Amino acid sequence: MAVSVYNGFMNNKFNDINGNEIKLEDISKFFFKSELVPTIVQEANTQEVLMLAYMNEESLRKTLETGWTWYFSRSRQRLWQKGEESGHVQKVVSITGDCDDDTLLVKVEQTGPACHTGNRTCFYAPPIFKG
Amino acid sequence: MAVSVYNGFMNNKFNDINGNEIKLEDISKFFFKSELVPTIVQEANTQEVLMLAYMNEESLRKTLETGWTWYFSRSRQRLWQKGEESGHVQKVVSITGDCDDDTLLVKVEQTGPACHTGNRTCFYAPPIFKG
Numbered sequence: 001m002a003v004s005v006y007n008g009f010m011n012n013k014f015n016d017i018n019g020n021e022i023k024l025e026d027i028s029k030f031f032f033k034s035e036l037v038p039t040i041v042q043e044a045n046t047q048e049v050l051m052l053a054y055m056n057e058e059s060l061r062k063t064l065e066t067g068w069t070w071y072f073s074r075s076r077q078r079l080w081q082k083g084e085e086s087g088h089v090q091k092v093v094s095i096t097g098d099c100d101d102d103t104l105l106v107k108v109e110q111t112g113p114a115c116h117t118g119n120r121t122c123f124y125a126p127p128i129f130k131g
Numbered sequence: 132m133a134v135s136v137y138n139g140f141m142n143n144k145f146n147d148i149n150g151n152e153i154k155l156e157d158i159s160k161f162f163f164k165s166e167l168v169p170t171i172v173q174e175a176n177t178q179e180v181l182m183l184a185y186m187n188e189e190s191l192r193k194t195l196e197t198g199w200t201w202y203f204s205r206s207r208q209r210l211w212q213k214g215e216e217s218g219h220v221q222k223v224v225s226i227t228g229d230c231d232d233d234t235l236l237v238k239v240e241q242t243g244p245a246c247h248t249g250n251r252t253c254f255y256a257p258p259i260f261k262g
Binding site for chain 2: 022046064067
C-alpha cells in the first residue's frame with residue numbers, strides 16, 4: 001500500500017486560504033511525471049517573468065493554504081517560503097496549470113527584488129541573442 | 132577525452148543569424164547541471180507566457196543560427212522546430228539566461244496559437260487558485 005510521506009494529505013482534501021475546498025486529486029495530477037513541477041513566476045502587474053522555481057506537492061499545498069509562495073529547493077533539498085530570509089515574499093494572485101499538467105504558472109505580487117542577487121528578476125543579464 | 136556528439140561544435144564557435152560570433156563557452160554553461168534546460172516562452176508583444184519547453188545545446192544552437200525556436204522533445208526524444216507540423220512557428224525576439232544559468236527566457240513573436248490544443252497559450256485552463 002502506498003503511504004503518503006505527508007500526513008496532511010490523509011484527508012484527501014483541504015481548504016485554501018480563501019476557504020475553498022481543494023481535493024487532492026485536483027493537485028496530484030501535476031506530480032505524475034515528476035515529484036517536482038517547474039513553476040514559472042510572473043509579476044502580475046508588470047507581466048515580467050521573475051524566476052523559475054520548483055514545487056513538490058507539499059509546497060503547492062502550503063502555497064494554497066497560505067496564499068504566499070512556497071517552493072522546494074533542489075540544492076538544499078527542503079521546502080522554503082520565498083522570502084523567508086530576505087523578506088522578499090510573493091503574494092499569490094493566481095496559479096494555473098498548463099495543457100499537459102507538468103508546469104505551473106504563478107502570478108504574484110513581488111515584495112522587493114525576486115532574485116537573490118538583488119535584481120528585480122532572475123533574468124537581469126543582457127540577452128545572449130536579439131532577433 | 133570528452134567527445135561532443137554534435138560535430139557542429141568542433142570549431143568552438145559559430146555565427147548566429149545576425150552574423151554575430153557565438154562562442155561555445157557562452158552557451159555551454161546552461162547545460163552544466165542538465166542536458167536539458169527549461170525554457171520559458173513569452174510573447175514579446177503581449178508579455179503573455181505561452182509555454183515551457185526544453186532546449187539541449189544543439190537546439191539552442193539551431194535557434195541562434197536560424198532565429199526560430201527549436202526545442203528538444205522529451206516524449207519523442209528528438210529535436211523539433213516549433214511549428215514544423217502546425218506552421219505555428221516562433222520568431223525569436225530575445226534569449227536571456229537566468230542568474231544561475233539553468234533556465235532560459237525566450238521572447239518570441241508567435242504565429243497562430245502556441246498550444247497544440249489550439250489555444251493561444253498552454254496556460255489556458257481556469258486557474259486552480261485566485262488570491
